[in-house]
């Protein structure tokens with residue numbers, strides 16, 4: 459599997475917890491050439507997908523509005539942009555648009571992109587009723603989305619990609635030999651309570667982390683090549699035993715740790731039949 463395009467495509471979303479910082483180094487870690495299909499079950503802002511530009515891919519996420527947006531950009535980029543161009547970007551209008559819900563998919567996508575540009579820190583956070591509740595973050599340039607062709611380029615890149623809104627387990631259970639799967643779950647451990655975890659109505663729990671590790675091992679047993687990013691700490695290490703992770707450092711501007719900003723260690727686990735040869739799934 460090679461990619462269609464030698465150009466790098468800039469992701470169209472701001473996505474806290476996103477992997478833009480890793481995307482630059484990803485080609486050294488992920489080699490899509492020897493695989494038939496690329497699968498990304500926690501696509502979020504898609505930094506890795508847009509860097510790799512696979513020509514046979516599945517992307518998925520549990521965030522319904524995010525996936526409506528990907529599908530609308532894939533199928534109707536110009537219609538989305540036409541609505542977006544007319545949306546006023548002042549503070550008062552932001553709160554009016556934030557409080558609206560649209561039944562149409564194109565309008566929903568335009569609102570999602572608008573909120574993503576203008577919400578504080580580009581955060582996606584909803585309250586218990588599922589209502590988006592991030593305050594206004596200032597008049598950032600929404601026009602970057604059309605002036606820099608971000609939406610039109612993304613639409614072209616997504617042309618052959620299958621897009622789903624689903625829990626990761628339903629995507630991973632259909633993975634097999636020939637698949638390269640990259641999992642970038644919301645981190646449960648180091649980023650606790652900093653507000654950036656609340657991507658959706660439900661926070662990714664420790665139980666979800668365990669479910670993810672088990673599902674990854676099962677997919678690897680079926681022959682898929684799995685790559686998982688996660689927080690660089692002891693409990694995650696235990697969860698993926700006996701895999702020895704690759705440790706990567708990233709600069710953190712949103713660190714929740716009392717020490718504040720700094721360098722944070724993250725782990726990358728490569729799971730395949732070779733790396734789990736001693737693993738007995740039932741002992742986890």
Ligand SMILES: C[S@@+](CC[C@H](N)C(=O)[O-])C[C@H]1O[C@@H](n2cnc3c(N)ncnc32)[C@H](O)[C@@H]1O
Nearest residue numbers: 475476477500502503504505520625626642644
């Ligand atoms: C760390 S972000 C992924 C960021 C992405 N790699 C990027 O570069 O932008 C984690 C994503 O997992 C999604 N998510 C949370 N729980 C999920 C679940 N149970 N199944 C699938 N996706 C989930 C969130 O909506 C969020 O978009």
